[in-house]
Amino acid sequence: MDVADEGSVESGLSRTVSAFGSLDIAVNNAGVGGPMKPTAEVATDEWKRHFDINLTGLWLCERGEIQRMLKQK
Numbered sequence: 541m542d543v544a545d546e547g548s549v550e551s552g553l554s555r556t557v558s559a560f561g562s563l564d565i566a567v568n569n570a571g572v573g574g575p576m577k578p579t580a581e582v583a584t585d586e587w588k589r590h591f592d593i594n595l596t597g598l599w600l601c602e603r604g605e606i607q608r609m610l611k612q613k
Contacts (some may be wrong), residue, residue, distance in 0.1 A: 542548045542597075542599075543568075543570045543593060543597030543598070543601055544589070544592035544593045544596055544597045546600055548598045549597075549601055549604055551567060553601075553608060557608055563605060563608045563609055563612070564568050564609075564612075564613050566601070566605040567603070568601045568602060570593065570597055570598075570601075570606075571593060571594045571597075571598075572589075572590060572594065574586075574587075574590045574592050575579060575587070575590065575595065
């Protein structure tokens with residue numbers, strides 16, 4: 541799934557809970573390295589993609605996981 545895409549994260553989490561019945565543990569291990577060049581040469585879209593995956597993606601996954609876990613018995 542694309543962790544930077546909210547719909548993809550929600551779909552993946554829903555499929556996981558549907559397949560296994562619950563979500564009891566989560567390890568958020570997706571990430572990419574940043575552009576390996578001088579900051580002055582980094583394009584805005586490269587910068588945004590890096591943060592969308594490493595920060596927003598982590599948050600989207602954690603939020604969805606926690607929401608589901610809190611609803612479980």
